[in-house]
Amino acid sequence: MAALAAAAPKPIKALFAEAEALLRKLEDGGDADDASTCVSLLDDAWAAAAALDLFPAGCTGDDVATADLRYALIPDLRARARSRVRCTDGPAGRLALVERCRKDRARFLELAAALDPEVAERDDDDTDDGAARAPSALDVRRKAIERHEAKKRCAEALAEAQRALKDAQTPEERDELERDVIIAELRSHAATCEEAITSDDRELDMLRRMASNAPPQRVRPPQNADAAWLLGARPGGQNGGLRVLRMDRDDAGTVRARRETVRSGVFRPSHRLPTMTIEEFADLEIADAQERSEREKAAAAHKPTIEEDMRRRDQLEEESDEEDTERYDHARARSEAWANWLEEHPRGAGNKGGSQL
Structure with missing residues (x-):
């Protein structure tokens, strides 16, 4: 009997509750490895809902019991759990994963629109001119703002319905408010799902471009x-x-x-690569020019001492600097010493190569 009980499938209520708790744990920062388990539980729950025919074709909100109404959230919850599954086979695997998430969200919005006229009306407003023309940047921004505001209004309505259910006094009032809470939850999930579909479409466009631009990998198998x-x-x-x-x-x-x-040197250029940008080189040149200008100004303002002054006697006479007797005497002594050296060393006196032959 224990084996038969273990082999019997779980009821949809247990599957849904377990998957919802696991998804809440995932979205709170739990282990990402549990995402596949959560998707599997939601797959089983959705299969059970199909077997029970909870949402037949053409059904409305009045055709579904209050106890079964929350199971319409399964496609959206499955998309949220599937988006957290780790993908190990690159962009192609991620592309297939996001496509399945996009399909689940579209299925949920279709079901929510059938169950709630307000969701259906919002969908009609969002798809008015989608096929007529490509949306401009202003239209995209306006739609994003509208989705954000709708999401905020739905969250506030859900919180208000939950407070009213908590304050209910009679069983009849409680039954009616429970249905209102589930309808408000459907609307809140629909608003969040519309925003997620927009994000999925952007990611799908990027992944498809990556897949189309990726070159095929052809690797020759080695023989040994x-x-x-x-x-x-x-x-x-x-x-x-x-x-x-x-x-x-x-x-x-x-x-x-x-x-x-x-490895090194195979794809290196034959010329030396620059070590700085043109702007950095210009900064260095400007700093060097400013330093030279300062040195020239300092040299012009500096008055040489008598020992440093290399002017000759005739130059001092031309510059009318004869009143500086010390400087004049120093220049005359230097000129006389140079004249004496020239007299003692005539031109060619140092060339002794001819006398050695």
Whole structure:
């Protein structure tokens, strides 16, 4: 009997409650590995709802019992859980995942519009001119603001309905308010779902462009381990660069193979690359010019001492600087010393090469 009880499928109420609690844990920062479990539970719950025919074709809100009305949230909850599943096969896997989330959300909005006239009316307003012309940036912003305001109004209406249910006095009033709370919850989920569909459409557009622009990967399968090493094969078809097998002999004459990886210098330019931008070079030139200007100004303002003054006697006479007797005497002594040196060392006196022959 225990085995039969374990093999019996769980009722939809238990599946829905378990999945809803697990999704709440995921959205509060729980382990992302539980997302697949949550999706599986919601799949079973939706299959049970289909088996019970809770939402037949053409049904309205009046055709569904209050106890079964919340199960219309299953497609939206499944999309939220599926969006948190970890994808390990790149953009293609993420594309398939987001497409399934988009499909679940569209199914939920369709069901919510059938159950609630207010959701159906909002959907009609949102799709008035979608096929007539491409929306402008102003239209996109206006729609985003409208969705945000609708989401805020629905959340406030849900909170107000929950407060009213809490304050209910009679069972009849409580039954009526319970249905109002579920309808308000459907409207709140629909507003959130419309915003999520817009985000899904943007991501799908980006992922489809990535998939169309991705070049096909063609990797030649290596014949053996040495061929795999020489080709630089990696798991997933990625290569690690050109590899070379060098053969040489050691001192004993034994042939040895050395495996080397040629990486640096293969794709380098033949010229030296710049080390700074033009703006940085201009800043350095301006600073150098300012420093030279300051040095020239300081040199012009500096008056040399008598020992530093290298002017000759005739230059001092031309510049009418004869009243500076010390400077004049110093220049005359320097000129006389130079004249004496020239007299003692005539031109060519240092050339002794001819006298040695």
